[in-house]
Amino acid sequence: MTEQRERAADTSQWASGNQIERDLTLTDADFTRIRELIYQRAGIVLAEHKREMVYSRLAKRLRHHGMTRFTDYLVRLERQPEAKEWEAFTNALTTNLTAFFREGHHFPLLAEHIKNAQEPVTIWCSAASTGEEPYSLAMTLLETLGPKASQAKVIATDIDTDALARARAGVYPQEQVRKLDDARVKRFFQKGTGQHAGFARIRPEVSALVEFLPLNLLAPQWSIKGPFDAVFCRNIMIYFDKDTQAKILKRFAPLMKPDGLLFAGHSENFSYITDAFKLRGQTIYTLAKK
Template sequence: MSDQRDRGDTGLWGAGSQLERDLILTDADFTRIRELIYQRAGIVLAEHKREMVYSRLAKRLRHHGLTRFTDYLTRLERQPDAREWEAFTNALTTNLTAFFREAHHFPLLSVHLQARTEPVSIWCAAASTGEEPYSIAMTLLETLGARAAQARIIASDIDTEALAKARAGIYPQEQVRKLDEARIKRFFQKGTGSHAGLARVRPEVAALVEFVPLNLLASPWPMKGPFDAIFCRNIMIYFDKETQAKILKRFAPLLKPDGLLFAGHSENFSYISDAFKLRGQTVYTLAQR
């Protein structure tokens, strides 16, 4: 979820700064916001997220010339198909990511794919701003060589703004510099002139990834599978256990019998679904049927 846009959880105002607010957010408004984002995206907002909610949605109210969250929410609810719902959801989606984040997963993926003779298929279910699916693509190019051109990576996210950044494939050079020099030279183009300070993923990397908007609560999913691997990392933490279980149940038939499901470092699926068993550090396989 939908990530480099880490907008934080504290908002723009610290303790004792209520007087600086120019918009009115009541307790009832905050409750409605929590209910609406749960209904739309399955995201569970904790009580302490109030400042974050204010700071992120304030721009939407100002965009519409509103001063009360009550009026904004009423407008939303009266137009269930309005495009503003997309902006509402985007605003409340947290995007924190990096290239080769949780690095231990990628050597495991490489070993898993080395013996593959058929075209590889992978689904990245929380693509955010693209760093994760592009890291998968780089791993495929390193592992499969010329055969990587036949692979497909489906990268989905609910945040359409994040996906737009992902499709562009352009990142600050300081973000890319965290990679080793060999990968930077092989997989990125350095920006010059008006693009100085930026780097873009090379066409052969971008060609492996297809970005699609997707709400994991939607039904049906357009992904058909079966996939050699599914990356669903650091998104389940935003759902309650009931939603997590439903999503895991839907993942199971989309994996190949020996396929891998990659989770985030703080996620544990063992106590949520009996469809998967732990294989290694935050890596799962299908349970015996």
């Protein structure tokens, strides 16, 4: 989750002097409650300046239900704690910016770490988004392990079920895939034709290595089990406060192999949050020795 889906206010909004007029009513109390609910549900901390983003994204849900006031939407939501709408609410307020082999220095280091593994390699991608990161991990497994990669596994989780559906489909615009070198494109993608022209699909031998699962990092229990050779938790901790970050990192530790690696995003620093991990290199951590 990052900043790609943060766009300007919904097209139904327009500027009038210094005011922004809207067809739906979002009060200060509504915005405060939305911030509280998404924090409780997903641990996401929404800053004050995210108000226009919140309006733009949730306005679609109100219109879907024929509502004009955010107050009514929130009351309905809170009266039905198990309603399917909570999933739509959470999906709307999560953000997905990702790319194949993003922060590319991590992948050669992962390859070096796993190349002599004596048992099947298992990697957890804890913020899978629309699939580019876990598929990049699967490609790295194939390039590094050769035939042994068929025994390896990437567990890819995310709270955003819409993003996971797109990830499972494994279909991406050609312009996104063209950023990769030709050898990888030919080896790991199928070029779309006819009505699928302009798109590329992940090849079955790549998708076979990845299992996509919905998972909320704030849930009291996780549906996954280690031990993992590596955990990728990149560019998601920035949405949590430090207490939440510390709790999640503490839960990562027992799921990792003794020499396992934890990969963070370029703007994330876990050194001052927990003593469970120690910095090994550029945004890469290992378990701290007890």
